[in-house]
Amino acid sequence: GQRVRKILVTKGVDIEQEYYLAVTLDREKSMNVVMVSTEGGVDIETVAEESPEKIHKVWIDPSIGMQPFHARQLAFAMELEGEAFKQAVQSIAGLYEAFEETDSTLAEINPLVQTPSGDIEAVDAKINLDDNALFRHPDLEDMRDLHEEDPMEVEAGEHGLSYIKLDGNVGCMVNGAGLDMATMDIIKLAGGEPA
Numbered sequence: 001g002q003r004v005r006k007i008l009v010t011k012g013v014d015i016e017q018e019y020y021l022a023v024t025l026d027r028e029k030s031m032n033v034v035m036v037s038t039e040g041g042v043d044i045e046t047v048a049e050e051s052p053e054k055i056h057k058v059w060i061d062p063s064i065g066m067q068p069f070h071a072r073q074l075a076f077a078m079e080l081e082g083e084a085f086k087q088a089v090q091s092i093a094g095l096y097e098a099f100e101e102t103d104s105t106l107a108e109i110n111p112l113v114q115t116p117s118g119d120i121e122a123v124d125a126k127i128n129l130d131d132n133a134l135f136r137h138p139d140l141e142d143m144r145d146l147h148e149e150d151p152m153e154v155e156a157g158e159h160g161l162s163y164i165k166l167d168g169n170v171g172c173m174v175n176g177a178g179l180d181m182a183t184m185d186i187i188k189l190a191g192g193e194p195a
Helices: 044-050 068-077 082-101 131-136 151-158 177-189
Strands: 017-026 031-037 055-060 104-114 120-122 125-129
Touching: 017 044, 017 082, 031 044, 031 068, 031 082, 044 055, 055 068, 068 082, 082 104, 082 120, 125 131
Parallel strands: none
Antiparallel strands: 017 031, 017 104, 031 055, 104 120, 104 125
């Protein structure tokens, strides 16, 4: 658990429908992908596993960037009309712009909601920033809360190292599955626990 140090208090909103909206990099296609779903407010991984047809994706060619028709295509997939459609298009375009401008690895609004009056509002959002690009965003780096990070990772970062805590008592870094299996077997045979 983490000690709570800051609380954001904001007005509540009545919810008619919840949506999911996110932007991330699709490494297989080497393009950013914008995703929407009518199944917002829940764990998107569960939706992807149980009903993948409810997640609509649009890949953005880096040579042309996001175009208005991309946002409209996604808003249509959200089954919106009228003013809600226009607001969703603005939200999609705005999230993509924020993703690009901040060198993010993920920008997500979950849930993006439609109120009973038909307005589209972001209720909760998350942005993961690329640590390697923070030098271009000193204003964002100033907002970093080290209390929310693993102290060992913070200390390693101060020395220019990456640290990932693993189970086990013997570090194991190998190349290839066969060598990996053999190395772990030898460590276990000697009474150790591979990490």
